[in-house]
Amino acid sequence: MLGQMQDRPLLISQLIEFAAENHGDTEIVSRRVEGDIHRYTYRDARHRAKQMAEALVGLGIKAGDRIGTLAWNGYRHFELYYAISGMGAVCHTINPRLFPEQIVYIVNHAEDQILFVDANLLPLIEKLGSQFKSVKHIVAMTDRAHLPAGLNIPNLLVYEELIAGKPGAYQWPEFDEKTASSLCYTSGTTGNPKGVLYSHRSSILHAYGSALPDTLNVSARSVVLPVVPMFHVNAWGLPYSGCMVGAKLVFPGAALDGASLYELYESEKVTHTAGVPTIWLGLLNHMQSKGLKLSTLKYAVVGGSAAPPAMIETFQREFGVEVLHAWGMTEMSPLGTVNNLKHRQLALPADQQLQVRLKQGRAVFGVDMKIVDDKGHDLPRDGKAFGDLLVRGPWIVGRYFRDEGGNPLREGGWFPTGDVATIDPDGFMQITDRSKDVIKSGGEWISSIDLENAAMAHPGVAEAAVIGVFHPKWDERPLMIVVPRPGANLTRETVLDFLKDKIAKWWMPDDVQFVEAIPHTATGKILKTKLREDFKSYKLPTA
DSSP: OOOOOOOOOOOTHHHHHHHHHHSTTOEEEEEOTTSSEEEEEHHHHHHHHHHHHHHHHHTTOOTTOEEEEEOOBSHHHHHHHHHHHHTTOEEEEOOTTSOHHHHHHHHHHHTOSEEEEEGGGHHHHHHHGGGOSSOOEEEEESOGGGSOTTOOOTTOEEHHHHHTTOOOOOOOOOOOTTSEEEEEEOOOSSSSOOEEEEEHHHHHHHHHHHHSTTTTOOOTTOEEEEOSOTTSHHHHTHHHHHHHHTOEEEEOBTOOSHHHHHHHHHHTTOOEEEEOHHHHHHHHHHHHHHTOOOSSOOEEEEOSSOOOHHHHHHHHHHHOOEEEEEEEOGGGSSEEEEOOOOGGGGGSOHHHHHHHHTSOEEEOTTOEEEEEOTTSOBOOSSSSOOEEEEEEOTTSOSSOGGGTTSOOOBTTTBEEEEEEEEEOTTOEEEEEEETTTOEEETTEEEOHHHHHHHHHTSTTEEEEEEEEEEETTTEEEEEEEEEEOTTOOOOHHHHHHHHTTTSOGGGSOSEEEEOSOOOBOTTSOBOHHHHHHHTTTOOOTTO
8 A cells, every 4th residue: 555644634723732832932912902011922822722712612612603703913812713713613703893783794694602802892792782693692801800891791701700710721622624713704895794714724724825935924033913903814814824833923902003003013023014005104104203213124014905106115215124015805815915026026126126016916826816808718917918807726715604695606616806907927916906996988997006006106195096987978087086195285286297197198087086084994995885975976077
């Protein structure tokens, strides 16, 4: 008989075991919602995760049960990642920034048995709790001394009391690696959110892929601060990758303003961080206004939406931080591409390097990627043709939870991302628009993302969004919506004049409107459905 490898399942509990055994004294640092800084180690985290698993067994939780969390990035949330999934239950992370009715829908649709809630989010649950149909227990993620005063949540349990006195000797069970480990719902900008159920196998493979040197380059020498929330696609897998390589983890809690983040970056010597562009714009504004520098930060991973060119240049030029563009979706666990330059591209002039860095990057091993035309025909990887972006792979959704929406896959197992993109000969993918956001003018497509990035380079523009507005001759034309920086003297003419040598002439917006704020989704993306609703009766001056 020919020899072969051991057939041991890939399980999330193995990550915390590996970290505790091989990086047991590596720190996990958290800014708690209680206000202070908490420190402990991977060895401590494993012990407390086992105590929580013992507590969950005592509460009647069994394999397959969904356990909800409404919490920020912190050590208790980290423990729940491993306690819940490790015992064979499903860790269901819920975005507290969703509309209240969406939170109720998600909890009921998932049939969550227990809700773990950070202390500062308990007033939200106090209002919504009577609408939850399956929840048997609500657990405050704090100690009794820090419970908010005057709460009226019947039979409220307290996290620290649940695990107090537990031996922490729980033995992680072994089961099929395709068992469900965690559940995350899409942000639901149209219709009800849909659940994406991750398996132990997909989560481990994703952690491998995201830690690679040519991906996020995370190692035991890294200090990683995930600004991206743990309720949003498992903080892009960083709590798993951190365990896998033994990196020091720094959790920022609920304080995501520039001053709070900067303090943690410097005091904890952070080398890697990850989040959406709006976070980095706030950090840059804070540092520039105070004349501050970064002493240890090397990489800032940007996902969720495209990073403006000016932001990439400023991070590199003024602070020595390499911005890594990344792209993915909830349906992809979420990582699909990361923008790391190839060796020969390091010799390119700075302006040519920037043009490459503006793309969303190259596929991570495990992700197949292609673009197709309206009839489903494959398009060339020439950097010019753009079409619907399709993906497939071992950490990409096959079906939504409870089969919502039926089969989402096309022939050959390809998942349609809803993005319009190009892929160049080096494999670098660039999103040109969402298929639902692309502006079709006179039969030609205009990229709203490119227009937004061009406008964001103006020093007086804080944020810009572009939508298509009805035009009697061209079907639709671009309308630019701008949030000016404080003190900026912007006019329609100054903005359009700034754009004239940066975009194709026929892309030029037909008008500019100024607003105090642009609406965003719960995950930080520009909410263009709301903008289109707000401006649905708007008449362009050229119409």
